[in-house]
Amino acid sequence: MTSKAMSLSYLQGKNGIFSWIFSLDHKRIALLYLYSILTFFITGATLGVLMRLELLNPGKDLMEAQTYNQVFTMHGVIMIFLFIIPSIPAIFGNFFLPIMLGTDDVSFPRLNLLSWWIYIIGAIMALSTLLWGDGPADTGWTFYAPYSVKTGTNVTMSVLAAFVLGFATILTGLNFIVTIHRLRTPGMTFLKMPLFAWALYATSWIQLLATPIIGITLLMITAERVFGVGLFDPSIGGDPILYQHLFWIYSHPAVYIMALPAFGIISEILPTFANRTIFGYKAIAFSSLAIAFVGYFVWGHHMFTAGMSGTARIIFSVMTFLVAIPTSVKVFNWVATLYKGSINVQPPLLYALAFIFQFMIGGLTGVVLGALAADIHLHDTHFVVGHFHYVMFGGTGFALFGALHYWYPKMWGRMYNKLVANIAFVFLFIGFNMLYFPMLVLGLMGMPRRYYDYLPEFHVPNMISTYGSWILATGLLLMFGNLIAGAWRKREPIGRNYWKTGITLEWQTLSPPPVSNFDRMPVLPKNGPYDYDNKPEIEE
Amino acid sequence: MEHVSGFSLPNSGHNRDAEASKMGMWLFLFTEILLFGGLFIVYMVYRSLNPEAFLMASFELNVWMGTTNTVVLLVSSMTIAMSITAIQKGNRKLSIQLMVLTLVAAVIFMVVKYFEWSAKIEHGLFPGQAVYDNLPPGESLFFFLYFFMTGLHVFHIIIGSVVIGFAIHRTAKGRTTKEKYTLTENAGLLWHLVDLIWIYLFPLFYLIH
């Protein structure tokens, strides 16, 4: 008891603004990231709701075509670069990676803080495009040349913002890799690491090795706009498709930057609420690396209709199918983990289950798009929009919400209202599927993406989709409201292991954790991180 | 780290860990390799699409200046490597002298580069100048890539020099010692990378004959 009374939580102690924005504590930096990332998420979501509102009826409802172009670009830039790429690694990776490894911080705490500052600078640059000149870029978040070189909107600033944000990503990835190599607690070998750490390890390698390519590509776009060299202009020997190659060499692996950490979250949530060991630990761990590796070689499937050579299309198509294998290995393992578990249905588990369901739809529609013949028909239709929202929002987004509900008691030492959390989940689940499933249908019917208008025959599914967006927005408000309201709820005893069945190291420390993460030496289970048969006894 | 309750974790992120710093440096070098890698891909594609134009354009470059710079960089690579040997042997003074020699080499490199670039700009070959705008397809790409890649490389030379400057400062202050020479070692790694990039840039731009 005495040690408990003396341990200062990371939330206590100095609490002025400077003690936060200059903090080197990975937990405080994680919260800085959390609050800034969620702010941008809400901004992006608002833009999304506005787009759906425009598409409620055929014809112009709300905004001009040009405005719509800028809104979907801004929505993409915010959601991709400011929300989903940093999201899980920067928030939960920062907070829990050191704790799960049994150490007190990342390897380079100052670099960690620097990465948050770079992120904020990049975010300000990206948002500043709203305020001056011809407004934000209207190119789509992909900045495809040659249009991105010719348009008068603020493409240069958006591109530089993405470049700066790349630094933040690289620094976080670099930090995590070194942390995992150097700071595991004695006795924790690579194969005794929690699966979330494995997922972050694979993610970090992608962040480190893919981001420089987009960096240099975006610099080339900038140079082209400043000097007018015509680098991607066919009339002087350039090639616009080369831009697409370079862009997707980064941006396809970036999809796994978004997805892999989510896989890690699910692999943490499921054993806790099934109260049994994870099925196929090694398969899940290594499939993360396999996805990371194979994911580098599939970028061409974004360009099947761009005029690539036939041979290359076939190679990229085959490689794309290959990625489905390690991914489905994971899904089978998750389902098998639930089998014969004693399942405790709690809000985090609901999000995990929704993740599996939605991610399956997202993944399988991805296989459809990876097939050459089908892609000719579906390319640039709403099918694609539906597909990647199922992967990114239905997958990563829901995993993020699940993680928030899972680690909430650990992070703040408080608890949200579970009933409201469940209701919010129902809204989110129904709203999400109502919003995006019609898009798959619309795509098959032939409705192209990125238009503010459509033919009358597409009306009904668009209406359903827009109604869905309202339900989803309600769910989001309810969920965030409930999580925020948790701060004022009467404290209930949280204890170290709120869910009782958590087994990774973060459940052995206080809630919220002390500044140096542990008040006593964490004990590793005998046979790996999910060894429920030899669970270490945790006294309060 | 030390804790109020007297408990401390064995592996702390706040310990000094030279190996971690070196690993971080290597990871950073990997990002640099891929940064330039993207440009090499662009070079490869455009050279294969415009082989004759690249050949013609490369005649504008001065092989002897390129060779001089190659030799200068290789020598500087040796001096920085030797300065690490010196500090490992505890010879701070020699280590500083060798790092200063490296900086001298960096200055020579940049002076040569300055003359090379000014000659090109005098001929109007910089993007946006009159001659450049009227170059046949492909040749303008060659010159754009030439300026972009060597420019980015010179930028790294400057950054590397600044880092070496810090290393000199620290060694002079006595904060880099026989036991603790991480900064010198990392400065060396960065400098060698700058050299590695040049080793590829040199034949690809100057030696197409």
Added chain:
Amino acid sequence: MALGGFNLDLFVSPVLPHSLKHLNIMSNQKDLKTEGKKAPEVHISSYKDHFNTLLALLLLTFITVAISVFGANLRSLSVFTALLIATVKVIVVAYYFMHLKYDKKLYTWLLIIVVILFVSFTVLTSIEYLNR
């Protein structure tokens, strides 16, 4: 890409100390080596080794320039040989100057993986362009 890259964790410190006093973090920098763990033997390359490495590199440079300037009739070979020689030079620099030979094998393996990755990018891209 180079900012913050050296010594990797250095720059921000002047801004910070006031916010950290209560965390008691900065005062604790201990040297891992002094903490019971025995320091691994560090290999020190000799000055002579470095000089010999330089000689080898200069020789390779001379060869590649000579082939290019005087061997114009070998043109079809020149890109290939030039890249081959450059690669040999790079390996020499990485192996001796960058100390890979004496460091943990981990670094060599990681570097190899990175190179494989980059080569795969170029190969895939060239497959695309060669079959247009």
